[in-house]
Amino acid sequence: MQTTNIEVLGKAISLGKGLQINLDIAKLHTRTKIEVPIIIERAKKPGPTILITGGIHGDEINGVEIVRQIVAKGYNKPQKGMVICIPVVNIFGFISQTRQFPDGRDLNRVFPGTKRGSLASIFAYHLMKEIVPLADYCLDFHTGGANRFNAAQIRINQGDAESLELAKVFGAPFIIKSKRREKSYRDSAIKLGKKVLLYEGGKSLDLDRSITKTGLNGALNVMHHLGMRDFSKELKKSVKAKIKPAIIVExxxxxxxxxxxxxxxxxxxxxxxxxxxxxxxxxxxxxxxxxxxxxxxxxxxxxxxxxxxxxxxxxxxxxxxxx
CATH class of the missing domain: 2.40.50.100 (RNA polymerase II/Efflux pump adaptor protein, barrel-sandwich hybrid domain)
Structure with a gap:
C-alpha cells in the first residue's frame, strides 16, 4: 500500500497524479526501439496497488481489449490506491500477431528473467524489477492458445484462501485451482508475495464480446471489493440475472x-x-x-x-x- 511519493522508471508519481511512461528495454534487429506503454493512475488517498496486464502473448487479443476498455472508460482512475495498466506487454508479438517474442521465445516461460540473457529474458527481468514490486494485486488477462476456446475462467494458486475469495468476487463462471508453471509470470509474481488472478477466455487472434465483458466486469468487481473505487453503478448496469456461484475445478x-x-x-x-x-x-x-x-x-x-x-x-x- 503506497502512502508516499514513488518513482517508476525514473518518473516521480505523487498522490493524485497519473501519467504514461514507456518501457523501452529491447530493440529489434533493425535497431528500431519499440516502446511498451505503462499507464499509471494514482488517487489522492492511499490504498492498494493493482497491476493489470494483457498481451503477454502477442496473439491474445481479448486480454488486450479488456485492459484497453479499462483505460478508455476511465475505470483505471481510482479513489484510493494506484492502478497500473499495461494493455500490451508483448508489443513485439502483438505487432506481428504472434505468441512469441522476436527471439522466438515464449515470454511467459522466461520469468523472472535475467539481466544478460535472451531478449525475452531481459525484458522479463526489467518488468519484474521495475514494475511488479509496486503491486499488491495482479490481474493478468489471457486467452486459450491457438484454436482452443476457453470458457471465462480464473486460475489461482492452490491453497491460497485470499486468492480464492478474490476469484469468487471476480465473477467468472469457472475457478480453476491450477499448479503454478515454473518460470511463468504468475509463478514469479506469487514468489514476490503478490496475489495473482489469471483470467483465461476465448482463443488467440479472436475478439469475443462475451469474454471481454466478463473480464472487464471482473476487474471492476475486484477493484470495488478492494475499496479502490465505487463501481456500483457500472456493475448494476451489467447484471441482467442473478449471478450463479462459480464452478470450482479441483x-x-x-x-x-x-x-x-x-x-x-x-x-x-x-x-x-x-x-x-x-x-x-x-x-x-x-x-x-x-x-x-x-x-x-x-x-x-x-x-x-x-x-x-x-x-x-x-x-x-x-x-x-x-x-
Whole structure:
C-alpha cells in the first residue's frame, strides 16, 4: 500500500497524479526501439496497488481489449490506491500477431528473467524489477492458445484462501485451482508475495464480446471489493440475472482425439455432461468413416478445440471430473 511519493522508471508519481511512461528495454534487429506503454493512475488517498496486464502473448487479443476498455472508460482512475495498466506487454508479438517474442521465445516461460540473457529474458527481468514490486494485486488477462476456446475462467494458486475469495468476487463462471508453471509470470509474481488472478477466455487472434465483458466486469468487481473505487453503478448496469456461484475445478481432464480426421464438436461451454454423452464426432473427408466422441466421465466442459482438422492425440475438449 503506497502512502508516499514513488518513482517508476525514473518518473516521480505523487498522490493524485497519473501519467504514461514507456518501457523501452529491447530493440529489434533493425535497431528500431519499440516502446511498451505503462499507464499509471494514482488517487489522492492511499490504498492498494493493482497491476493489470494483457498481451503477454502477442496473439491474445481479448486480454488486450479488456485492459484497453479499462483505460478508455476511465475505470483505471481510482479513489484510493494506484492502478497500473499495461494493455500490451508483448508489443513485439502483438505487432506481428504472434505468441512469441522476436527471439522466438515464449515470454511467459522466461520469468523472472535475467539481466544478460535472451531478449525475452531481459525484458522479463526489467518488468519484474521495475514494475511488479509496486503491486499488491495482479490481474493478468489471457486467452486459450491457438484454436482452443476457453470458457471465462480464473486460475489461482492452490491453497491460497485470499486468492480464492478474490476469484469468487471476480465473477467468472469457472475457478480453476491450477499448479503454478515454473518460470511463468504468475509463478514469479506469487514468489514476490503478490496475489495473482489469471483470467483465461476465448482463443488467440479472436475478439469475443462475451469474454471481454466478463473480464472487464471482473476487474471492476475486484477493484470495488478492494475499496479502490465505487463501481456500483457500472456493475448494476451489467447484471441482467442473478449471478450463479462459480464452478470450482479441483480435477480436470483433456479428451484427446482417438483418430485423425474432421472434428465436429457438439458441446456447449459451461454445460454439465454425463459419462457416455456424445460430445462430438470425427470422420474422414470421404464419407466412409465416422466415430462419435463420448464423455469419459461426468463433468462440465470449459474448453473446446475449434480446429476442424485434428490428428490422433490432439487435445479437443477439456472438462472437469465430477464425482
Amino acid at each position: 480435477k480436470s481432464k483433456w479428451i484427446r482425439a482417438s483418430y485423425s480426421g474432421i472434428f465436429r464438436t457438439a458441446v456447449v461451454l459451461g454445460k454439465l455432461y454425463n459419462k457416455g454423452d456424445k460430445i462430438g464426432s470425427i470422420s474422414d473427408p470421404f464419407g466412409y468413416f465416422e466415430r462419435d466422441v463420448k464423455a469419459p466421465n461426468n463433468g462440465y466442459v470449459f474448453c473446446k478445440n475449434h480446429a476442424p482438422i485434428v490428428n490422433k492425440g490432439d487435445a479437443i475438449i477439456h472438462m472437469t471430473i465430477e464425482e
